[in-house]
Amino acid sequence: MIIVLFCVFALGSPVEPVDSNVYHEGAQALINGTPLYHFAPGHLLFTYPPFAALILSWMAPMTEHGAWLVMTALSCATVTLSCQRASRLGLLPTAPIGKARRVAFHLPCWAIALVILNPFWETIAKGQINIILMAVCLLGLTTDRRFWGGFAIGLCGGCKLTPLALGLPALRRHDWAHLAGMATGFLASIAIGWLLLPGTSQEYWTDLMWDTGRVGGLDYPANASVNGVLWRHCPTTVRSALWVLLGLAVIVAGWLLLPRHLDEARRSDDLVTTVAVSATVMLLISPVSWNHHWVWLPFIAVWAARVLPRRLSIVMTCLAAPVALAGPLYLARIIALPLGYDPLSPAVAWTGDILPVLALVVLVGALVTRRSSAQSSYL
Incomplete structure (x- = not known):
C-alpha cells in the first residue's frame, strides 16, 4: 500500500513542492551557517522553530527533488500506519469481519480514501510535514503510555507550535503524567535548539514567533x-x-x-x-x-x-x-x-x-x- 501511494504521487503530482523546498532551503541555511529566517527576496520564509530545522537538516546534502521524494515516502508510510492504528482503535469505522481480512480490506480502502481528500493529497504534493506530525500526535493521544504520549506531542509542538493545543484532553482528565510529558518534550526541543543554535533560537522565541504575517x-x-x-x-x-x-x-x-x-x-x-x-x-x-x-x-x-x-x-x-x-x-x-x-x-x-x-x-x-x-x- 505504501509503495502504491508513493508511486502515484512520485510519478503524477502536478503541484510544485513549495513546502519541501522551503525545508530544503532552511536545512541548507542551517548547514552553511547563513540566517535561517531571512531567505533571499522572492522566496517563501522558513517559519518553524529552530528545532524543526535541526530535524530537517538531513535534507541539506540532497537535491530539492530528492528531499521531496523522501518526504513523499514518509507521508505515504505514515498515512498507511495511521489508518492501521485508527481502524484498530475504532477511530475509523470498519466492517465486522475477521481480523486478518479486516486489515487486508480496510487498510487500503481507508488509505486511498484519505489521500483523495485535499488536505492529504496537497500535503503530500507540496512535501508538507502535516501528515507525519498528525501520525505522531495521533499516537500520543491514543497510547496508554501517558508520559511518553505527551512527550511525543510536546516534541511535535517544538517543530510546529499548534500541536500544543492537543493538551486540552489531558487537562480535562487531570492527566498530569501526559501534561508533564508534553512540557518535558516541548522544553527539551527548545533546549536542544538553544544549545545548538543560540542566536537563531533567541531571534525566534523572542521576536519571530509572534509575527504571524510571516506565514502568509x-x-x-x-x-x-x-x-x-x-x-x-x-x-x-x-x-x-x-x-x-x-x-x-x-x-x-x-x-x-x-x-x-x-x-x-x-x-x-x-x-x-x-x-x-x-x-x-x-x-x-x-x-x-x-x-x-x-x-x-x-x-x-x-x-x-x-x-x-x-x-x-x-x-x-x-x-x-x-x-x-x-x-x-x-x-x-x-x-x-x-x-x-x-x-x-x-x-x-x-x-x-x-x-x-x-x-x-x-x-x-x-x-x-x-x-x-x-x-x-x-x-
Missing part, C-alpha cells in the same frame, strides 16, 4: 481558521476582539465535550471524541490553519456522524465534500473562472470559510445533542 496573508482563502474567516469579512477595529472571544468559546465548547476520563466500556467512543474535539479546537483557534493542515478531517467527520442527527450529518457532508476534495483555492478557481472572476477575489473567498464554519456548527450541534440527551436521561 491571514485573509488568504486557504486560511481555514476562525481567524481567517474574521480577516476576510470583519473590519480591523473588531477583528482581534472577536477572535479572542470566539477562540475562548471554542475552547470552552471543546472542554465541555471532552470526556472527563477514558471509560473502558466505551473506550472507542471516548477516543474518537478525544481526537476529533481536540483537533477541531486546535484548527479553529490557530491564527493560521491552511487547508492542508486539516489532515484531521476524517476523524472529525466520523465523530460528527456519531454525535449529530442523521439528516444534519448528511447535509453537513454534502456541504463539506467539495472543499474537502478540491480545497478552498481550487474550488474558488472552479467557481470563479467560468464567471470571469479572479479566484482570489472576495466574491469567492467564502470557499475558505466552509470548513471552519461547519466545524463550529458541529461543536454547537454536539453540545445541543449532549444537553438534550442529558435531559432525556434525567427525565
Whole structure:
C-alpha cells in the first residue's frame, strides 16, 4: 500500500513542492551557517522553530527533488500506519469481519480514501510535514503510555507550535503524567535548539514567533481558521476582539465535550471524541490553519456522524465534500473562472470559510445533542 501511494504521487503530482523546498532551503541555511529566517527576496520564509530545522537538516546534502521524494515516502508510510492504528482503535469505522481480512480490506480502502481528500493529497504534493506530525500526535493521544504520549506531542509542538493545543484532553482528565510529558518534550526541543543554535533560537522565541504575517496573508482563502474567516469579512477595529472571544468559546465548547476520563466500556467512543474535539479546537483557534493542515478531517467527520442527527450529518457532508476534495483555492478557481472572476477575489473567498464554519456548527450541534440527551436521561 505504501509503495502504491508513493508511486502515484512520485510519478503524477502536478503541484510544485513549495513546502519541501522551503525545508530544503532552511536545512541548507542551517548547514552553511547563513540566517535561517531571512531567505533571499522572492522566496517563501522558513517559519518553524529552530528545532524543526535541526530535524530537517538531513535534507541539506540532497537535491530539492530528492528531499521531496523522501518526504513523499514518509507521508505515504505514515498515512498507511495511521489508518492501521485508527481502524484498530475504532477511530475509523470498519466492517465486522475477521481480523486478518479486516486489515487486508480496510487498510487500503481507508488509505486511498484519505489521500483523495485535499488536505492529504496537497500535503503530500507540496512535501508538507502535516501528515507525519498528525501520525505522531495521533499516537500520543491514543497510547496508554501517558508520559511518553505527551512527550511525543510536546516534541511535535517544538517543530510546529499548534500541536500544543492537543493538551486540552489531558487537562480535562487531570492527566498530569501526559501534561508533564508534553512540557518535558516541548522544553527539551527548545533546549536542544538553544544549545545548538543560540542566536537563531533567541531571534525566534523572542521576536519571530509572534509575527504571524510571516506565514502568509491571514485573509488568504486557504486560511481555514476562525481567524481567517474574521480577516476576510470583519473590519480591523473588531477583528482581534472577536477572535479572542470566539477562540475562548471554542475552547470552552471543546472542554465541555471532552470526556472527563477514558471509560473502558466505551473506550472507542471516548477516543474518537478525544481526537476529533481536540483537533477541531486546535484548527479553529490557530491564527493560521491552511487547508492542508486539516489532515484531521476524517476523524472529525466520523465523530460528527456519531454525535449529530442523521439528516444534519448528511447535509453537513454534502456541504463539506467539495472543499474537502478540491480545497478552498481550487474550488474558488472552479467557481470563479467560468464567471470571469479572479479566484482570489472576495466574491469567492467564502470557499475558505466552509470548513471552519461547519466545524463550529458541529461543536454547537454536539453540545445541543449532549444537553438534550442529558435531559432525556434525567427525565
